[in-house]
Amino acid sequence: MNRSRLLLLGAEAVAQGAIDAGLSGVYAYPGTPSTEITEYIQRSAPARQSGIRSAWSANEKTAYEAALGMSYAGKRSLVCMKHVGLNVAADAFMNSAITGVNGGLVLAVADDPSMHSSQNEQDSRVYGRFAMVPVLEPASQQELYDAMFHAFELSEAVRLPVIMRMTTRLSHSRAGVELKASLEQNPLSAEYAPGRFVLMPQNARVQYRHLLDLQPMLEALSESSFLNQPVEGHGPLGIIAFGIGYNYAMEARKAHSIECRLLKIGQYPLPRTQVNELFEACSEVLVVEEGYPVYEELFRGYFGSAKVRGRMDGTLPRDGELTTDLVAAALGVKPPETATTPEIVVGRPPELCKGCGHRDMFDAINIAIKENADHHVFSDIGCYTLGALPPYNAIHTCVDMGAAITMAKGAADAGLRPAVCVIGDSTFAHSGMTGLLDAVNDRTPVTVIIADNNTTAMTGGQCSSASGSKLVNICIGLGVEEAHIRTIVPLRQHLHENVSVLRDEFAYNGVSVVIAQRECIETAAKKKRRAAASAQ
Incomplete structure (x- = not known):
């Protein structure tokens, strides 16, 4: 190499x-x-x-x-x-x-x-x-x-x-x-x-x-930063391009032979002298920044809205990533015709892996909770968020890391029964523990289901900060009654038993935790391949 x-x-x-x-x-x-x-x-x-x-x-x-x-x-x-x-x-x-x-x-x-x-x-x-x-x-x-x-x-x-x-x-x-x-x-x-x-x-x-x-x-x-520099050019049109937006601007400029002045920005706070020089030399300036119109808004206030173009006036889209074509269109180049997708191409939304333990967990949850007409399942950020999609349609919220438990607690405080939430083992360690402590302190009737697949699966299988017996010990330490810390194995052959456990805890008028414990099928397969390779 x-x-x-x-x-x-x-x-x-x-x-x-x-x-x-x-x-x-x-x-x-x-x-x-x-x-x-x-x-x-x-x-x-x-x-x-x-x-x-x-x-x-x-x-x-x-x-x-x-x-x-x-x-x-x-x-x-x-x-x-x-x-x-x-x-x-x-x-x-x-x-x-x-x-x-x-x-x-x-x-x-x-x-x-x-x-x-x-x-x-x-x-x-x-x-x-x-x-x-x-x-x-x-x-x-x-x-x-x-x-x-x-x-x-x-x-x-x-x-x-x-x-x-x-x-x-x-x-x-x-x-x-x-x-x-x-x-x-x-x-x-x-x-x-x-x-x-x-x-x-x-x-x-x-x-x-x-x-x-x-x-x-x-x-x-x-x-004086090497990340901030003017690019050779002339004329009344100027571009101030930030970060990766510089690449799109340069590609559009070259592909369509657009004559303009350009200032590349890659270090903040802004180099005021360079910015002033660009605006003084140009009658119109296009602001190309990936993300919010953070500096476009400042320029409009300082140099006047009539001189500044960008995301805020619709010259560039207000949301989403930029592209070379979008920047070229903002510079007056007719956008290319959008190719239509053939009917044979069907959209493929993400889904839980075949054989994933979360599938069996959601099957059990849906059966156990369907007897309650007004039921809502609060959830969190992880692979299990896909339980919101068909065929499960099993969860109803996903806002931020750790919000599953605290939102369920708030709904329970409002009178919602049963108040059920699903959170992953890694997300629970990240920001779920304090919410569970609040529920214990208030003796709130919530059922917390921890989907423990022994990894941080959604981002590629990194190690989880808490799984297995560590989860049980954390819940005990936070004050959950041991009798209401239940462990289930989400497999088809355990469906009847798992549904029974969930029904019992949904009916309990206090804090309960059900740990659905089964290793991620992808990380298990990787371990098996590594073991086979080391044995050769």
């Missing part, structure tokens, strides 16, 4: 860049499209030889706090999550902008425009502006790799966390990446700085003032 050049996914380019930039630890909870960053580091022989810590965390908040602790000790740390995961980590993230960091801390966030595997199209750049920390948004796999060196250096120079923002299309596409010489890890140098890290009000006020005072420096650094 040629060590100097590798074919990498965007997520893998971030991972390799972090390894080569002197990383000491990565912390993450799996979430598409960010999962491959941590998996790449876990598979990397050089990372193992260097002792880089790379196990999964229970959730994004614990991951961020652990990464901050490693930074406090002087080491370079990376924390990875998808966009909605940053909501979970937001408390620690926002406050880390006030404390600052010691060793470099990079937060890699993968946004998911078009919601390929997410509940919303949230734009993480808003968090960067909110926290007033630097944000990097590279436009290619090579830039992602190079920007990891820059991000750690920047983090240590300004002593702030740095966000590395990517989107699904960049994270999950491949390109050749030229590698640099790797750096040594930082020495251990824990910082004794209670004035920074003890966020009592008197300290926090000083630190917040310091963060405000840093803003002109951050803007000056953006002015």
Whole structure:
């Protein structure tokens, strides 16, 4: 293998860049499209030889706090999550902008425009502006790799966390990446700085003032960043393109011989001088940004709405991913004819795997609950969310990680009976335990069904933080009566027994937990293949 050049996914380019930039630890909870960053580091022989810590965390908040602790000790740390995961980590993230960091801390966030595997199209750049920390948004796999060196250096120079923002299309596409010489890890140098890290009000006020005072420096650094640069061109039309939007703009410009000025943006806060120069030279500016119209809205307020085009005026679609054709159409090029799908091609919605234990679990739930005319099953984020689709139609809500238990509790408080919820083992460990504690404390009549398949299956089979006997012990520790912690095996031959257990717990006027325990069929098959291969 040629060590100097590798074919990498965007997520893998971030991972390799972090390894080569002197990383000491990565912390993450799996979430598409960010999962491959941590998996790449876990598979990397050089990372193992260097002792880089790379196990999964229970959730994004614990991951961020652990990464901050490693930074406090002087080491370079990376924390990875998808966009909605940053909501979970937001408390620690926002406050880390006030404390600052010691060793470099990079937060890699993968946004998911078009919601390929997410509940919303949230734009993480808003968090960067909110926290007033630097944000990097590279436009290619090579830039992602190079920007990891820059991000750690920047983090240590300004002593702030740095966000590395990517989107699904960049994270999950491949390109050749030229590698640099790797750096040594930082020495251990824990910082004794209670004035920074003890966020009592008197300290926090000083630190917040310091963060405000840093803003002109951050803007000056953006002015000189290799990620921000004008592209040669002339004429009254201008384009300001952010991150991967730069690729679409350049492709449209070249394919259709469009003459215009173009400013590429990949580091925030905005380089004000470069932006002003573009707007002064142009009578009209198209803003191409993947995600929310975060900066288009600012430009409209500063330069006037008549001069700015983009997502807010319908020149580009307000939702979904951008494409080269969409950008070309915004520049006046007639869009190509949309090919019609042949009738023979039938849509294939996702479904539970053949032989999946969740299928037998939902069969039992549907039989046990159908005797109740007004029944609702609250659920959560995982493979089992597919139980909302035919032929099961078994669940009725899926809002955010951990909401199954708390929504069921609220419905029970309103008088709904039975109040039933389904949550996975990994999701329960992520953010379900506190909801169960609330139910125990209030003695709320809810039945919590934990679909324990012994893995985080939806994102590819990563290890689960809690499964098997650990789940039972957690529920006991939270105060659930042992008599109402029941374990079932979701198999066809146990259907009658499982239905009976569920009926009993649905009728119980208190907190009950039913653990439907059966290993994921995919991870079981992988184990069998590995065992067969090692036996040869």
